[in-house]
Amino acid sequence: MSATRVRPEPALVAAPQSLPRLLAGLPPGDRPVTLDEHLARYGSVRDGGKSRSLIDLVEASGLQGRGGAAFPTATKLRAVAGRRGRPVVVVNGTEGEPASGKDKVLLRCVPHLVLDGAVAAAEAVGAREAFVAVADGATAESAAVAEAIDSRRRRKLDGRVTLRLVDVPDRFVAGEETALVQFLNGGPAAKPTFTPPRPFERGVGGAPTLVQNAETLAHVAQIARFGPSWFRKVGTASEPGSILVTLSGAVARPGVYEVALGSPLRDLLAQAGGVREDVQAYLVGGYFGTWVHADRATALRLSEAEVSLGARAIVALPARTCGLAETARIARYLSDEGAGQCGPCVHGLGAIADALERLAAGDRTDRRDRIERWVAAVRGRGACHHPDGASRFAASALEVFADEVELHLRHGRCSGSRR
Amino acid sequence: MSKVVRVNPIACEAHGLCAELLPERITLDEWGYPIVDPTPVTGELERHARRAVAVCPTLALLLAEAGRRSPVTD
DSSP states (O other): OGGGOOOOOOOOOOOOSSSOSTTTTOOTTSOOOOHHHHHHHHOOGGGSOOSSOHHHHHHHHTOBOTTTTOOBHHHHHHHHHTSSSOOEEEEEEOOOOTTOOHHHHHHHHOHHHHHHHHHHHHHHHTOSEEEEEEETTOHHHHHHHHHHHHHHHHTTTTTTOEEEEEEEOOOGGGGSHHHHHHHHTTOSOSOOOOOSSOTTTSOGGGSOEEEEEHHHHHHHHHHHHHOHHHHTTSBOSSSBSEEEEEEEESBSSOEEEEEETTOBHHHHHHHTTOBSSOEEEEEESGGGSEEEEHHHHTTOBSOTTTSOOTTSEEEEEETTSOHHHHHHHHHHHHHHTSOSOOHHHHHHHHHHHHHHHHHHTTOOOOOHHHHHHHHHHTTTOSSSSHHHHHHHHHHHHHHHTHHHHHHHHHHSOOTTTTO | OOEEEEEOTTTOOOOOHHHHHOTTTEEEOTTSOEEEOOSOBOHHHHHHHHHHHHHOTTSOEEEEETTOOOSSOO
């Protein structure tokens, strides 16, 4: 197989010296970068990092997972590589987080960067198969990935590694690692399972399985090409590299931006043309994230040390909108989007959403301490982290919108909607 | 190796027998689902814990080794 492999010329392109990195050289018109264009920019991912193993390079880079948990990528690679049996790689491109669009941008615009990372990771752990999981509603992304896989196959670019596109139900929990593995194993659904074993021990088809977020693998591809010192030129010592952030809400130009870890939220907002109107709070980290009051947000740095960045989605909430109404809407979504498997999550998230909806509507029957008790009670009580994320989100709402909660409970009215 | 009580929350159907047999470690939330104290069970208490595990109608209660966490979690 390797004898027939067509090797492109070694890349002469220099590593990008500034941001954007992952999103460098996007063609106009939101179309995918073709394989020729990709190879002209990057060469083959095999041309780099010969002297050291990929896992060592990734370890030296300090790369942490970009799916939300910020887990060290090299630790995961080593855990899978160290198991007995031939591992499987899963590219998690499902991006069920409604406020996030960054993985879709990668899959749609630079699919080869993600696939390079998948193949490099597969070779590093000894896998022959890499599944690329995309949400079934993401048609442009599926099409771009399918075409990318086809063109790589025609060129026999990936040696022994076979890439397979898999459409996964477009549900919030479907991208959870064990849910994804259960779906790839033939169902019954894309729902989380009670662990252990964890996917790295026994995952797809019982094989040790490396599940990596699409953006994480795109970074792996660049680290393989340009090395760990290059990667560390951006970001902080403990959180190196760049991240893709999906910015939405009351900003002039909502969209996906690439910023350095540790950079101020202020700079990101400036990149997006600033805010369109007065903002009262930012939801940082998506639906599992935390509300940050606008006063604090101006000085906020995009670092896990300051705030959990979660899915790296940020929503600017206008001052004229009721924070509790928005919180209730998201709490209801999280309750509905649970897998419906674990009692504390089903009942607890349902009760929290009910109470927040009553509160937002000016119904004064609830007490703050009861809602707080439910918020605390669901934490750590599910098979997956769904209730934990929902709890964190709701707790931050009660804290940041404390005055609003008071106003609603005492007077049944709202400062935001000025009823 | 000391043991701790764990619940498989997917299998649990809130029968509540565990809380009756092991009130030292298990209380019920307002919907009847167990809230488990992760303090290890030893000696006599471990015997009670084993009984609670054995009678759970959905086999959702288990005894696990304390302090053993997977090296890869997220």
